[in-house]
Amino acid sequence: MLDRSSPVPLYHQLHAILLKEIQSGALKQGDAFPTEQELMERYAISRMTVRQAVARLVHDGLLHRQQGHGTFVRCNVIEQELSTLTGFSEEMASRGLTPSAKLVSAQMMQPDSTVATQLRTAPGEMVFQMIRVRLADGEPIALDLSHCPRDLGEKLQQENLEGALYSLMEDKFGIKLDWADQAIQAILADEFTSRHLGINKRVPILFMERTAYAADGRPVEFTRTLYRADRYVYRIRLKRKPRSSS
Amino acid sequence: MLDRSSPVPLYHQLHAILLKEIQSGALKQGDAFPTEQELMERYAISRMTVRQAVARLVHDGLLHRQQGHGTFVRCNVIEQELSTLTGFSEEMASRGLTPSAKLVSAQMMQPDSTVATQLRTAPGEMVFQMIRVRLADGEPIALDLSHCPRDLGEKLQQENLEGALYSLMEDKFGIKLDWADQAIQAILADEFTSRHLGINKRVPILFMERTAYAADGRPVEFTRTLYRADRYVYRIRLKRKPRSSS
DNA sequence: AAGTGGTCTAGACCACTCT
DNA sequence: GAGTGGTCTAGACCACTTA
Numbered sequence A, B: 001m002l003d004r005s006s007p008v009p010l011y012h013q014l015h016a017i018l019l020k021e022i023q024s025g026a027l028k029q030g031d032a033f034p035t036e037q038e039l040m041e042r043y044a045i046s047r048m049t050v051r052q053a054v055a056r057l058v059h060d061g062l063l064h065r066q067q068g069h070g071t072f073v074r075c076n077v078i079e080q081e082l083s084t085l086t087g088f089s090e091e092m093a094s095r096g097l098t099p100s101a102k103l104v105s106a107q108m109m110q111p112d113s114t115v116a117t118q119l120r121t122a123p124g125e126m127v128f129q130m131i132r133v134r135l136a137d138g139e140p141i142a143l144d145l146s147h148c149p150r151d152l153g154e155k156l157q158q159e160n161l162e163g164a165l166y167s168l169m170e171d172k173f174g175i176k177l178d179w180a181d182q183a184i185q186a187i188l189a190d191e192f193t194s195r196h197l198g199i200n201k202r203v204p205i206l207f208m209e210r211t212a213y214a215a216d217g218r219p220v221e222f223t224r225t226l227y228r229a230d231r232y233v234y235r236i237r238l239k240r241k242p243r244s245s246s
Numbered sequence C: 001a002a003g004t005g006g007t008c009t010a011g012a013c014c015a016c017t018c019t
Numbered sequence D: 001g002a003g004t005g006g007t008c009t010a011g012a013c014c015a016c017t018t019a
Helices: A010-023 A036-043 A047-059 A088-094 A113-119 A150-156 A165-172 A191-197 B010-023 B036-043 B047-059 B088-094 B113-119 B150-156 B165-172 B191-197
Strands: A063-066 A070-073 A099-109 A127-136 A139-149 A177-188 A204-214 A219-228 A234-239 B063-066 B070-073 B099-109 B127-136 B139-149 B177-188 B204-214 B219-228 B234-239
Touching (some): A010 A036, A010 A047, A088 A165, A113 A127, A113 A219, A139 A150, A150 A165, A165 A177, A177 B177, A191 A219, B010 B036, B010 B047, B036 B047, B047 B063, B088 B165, B113 B139, B113 B219, B127 B150, B150 B165, B165 B177, B191 B219
Antiparallel strands (some): A063 A070, A099 A127, A139 A219, A177 A204, A177 B204, B063 B070, B127 B139, B177 B204
16 A cells, blocks of 8 residues: 655555556456546545556556546566666666676776767867676676766776676766667677677677766766677667657 | 647647747757746646646656756757657658658568567468568668558558558558567678668678557567668667666 | 546645755 | 745546447
C-alpha cells in the first residue's frame, strides 16, 4: 500500500507498485488493467494522482489505453529497454554481464576540432582524455575514447577510472546527466583498434560518437566508442510521435 | 491566443504556441521562460493545463525546470530529433533530402524463422515481402527488405510501393503505428547488397533490423535495412532516466 | 445507458531557491 | 519572506466504446 508519510510522491509509489504487478507476470499481455476508478478507491487517492502514475507506464509502453474502452497490458517483458541514455557499465549490467574497464591512458590534451566543438571549449583550452578498453565478462567488447571539460577532468584524475563514468559523475560529483546526442556508423578497424580489441584488421566495427549533456545544458562528455561487430549489437526501442505539425 | 471552441485541447494549443515562441528565436538559450503564474493569467487557464503543455516541452528537452528557481530555455534548435520512430522517407525529408524508392521485388513468401517470430505468424502462413532500393536525391543509400503480415500485404500489393510505407499504413489503412524495436550492427557487404547499392564488395555496411508495432501491440512490419556506411550515419538523441529503482 | 479515458478547474500545501 | 515549481484534491463535463 501507499505510505503517505514517505517523502516519495504518491504517484511515484503507485507507479512502482503497478510496474511490479505488470512485471511479476500476474497480468498477461492483453489483459485489462484496473480502471482509474478502481485504483482511486483501492489506494484512496485522487484521479489526477492515479493518472500521473499510469501515464508513465503508458509512455514507457507497458500499458495501452483506448478512450472509451479501457487500459490494457501491452507486454510483460522484464527489460523494456526504451531509448534511455546509459553508460557502458549500466548497459552490460542490464544484460546480465559483468562490466569492467582497462585503462590505456588518461591525460590532459589539446582537443581536436571535433572534440573542441562538442565540448564548447575556449580556444587553446585543454581537455581531459581517457582511453579505455571496455570488457564484458572479461571479454573485450569496445575501445572507448572519452573526453571531458578541463574542470571535470581534474576531478576525474583523482578517481578510479576503471569503473562506471556516469555513476562517478552523478553520485560523486553531483552532475545531473540529462541527455545525449549519438551518431552511429560502420567502419573498418584500424591498427590501433584491432590491437586493443584483439581482432583482425579490416573487420567491420560499430563506431559511435556521443556527446552527453547535464541538466543545465552544459556538455560534460564527448566519447568515441568502437564496438566489436561480432560481439555487440546496438538495440533500441523507439516511440512513434504524432505527426500533425510536420 | 487560445480558441476554446476548438476541438483541439487547450494544453495542445498552448504547447504549439510556446513551441513556436521558442523556435522563433525570440527566446535565447538560458533565458527565463514565463512562470506558470504568468501563463495562467495570460491565457486565463488553470495551472494544471499550463503544466500539461509545459511538461511536454520539458520532456522534449526544449525547456529545463529547476524547483524553486524557474523554467529556462534549453536551446533554440529547430530540429530536436528525439528518438522517434520514423520511416526512411520521413527521415530523409527531415534532413532536407528528397526520398524515393526503386522496387526490386514484391511477393508473398514463406517467412524464415526470424521473420516468422517477429511477425508472430502461424506455422505455414505466408508473409508479404518487398525489396526496395532507397534513394536520397537520386543516390542509392540503402537496401530495404520489408516484411508484413499476410492481410496487410494483400492491401499493400494494390498500392504504389515506391513511396513511404508508414504514410500508407497510417493515412490509408488507418493503422496506428506506436513503437518499434531496432537492432543495429556493422557487417560487410555481400554480393547482392553491393550490386544493388553500387558499391564494392567487402566494404562496411550499417545493418538495421526493425520490428514495428501498432498501438494494439500487433507487429505490422519487420524490416532489414542495409545502409551504405559512406553515405549514412544513424543519429539519435537519448534522454537520461531516473536511476532510483535499478 | 453505462462505463471508460480525455480534458479542465480552483483551490491547497509543500520543498526549494533566492534576496 | 517572496516566488518558484512539485504534489495533491474533489469535483466537473466531454468523447468515445460497448452493450
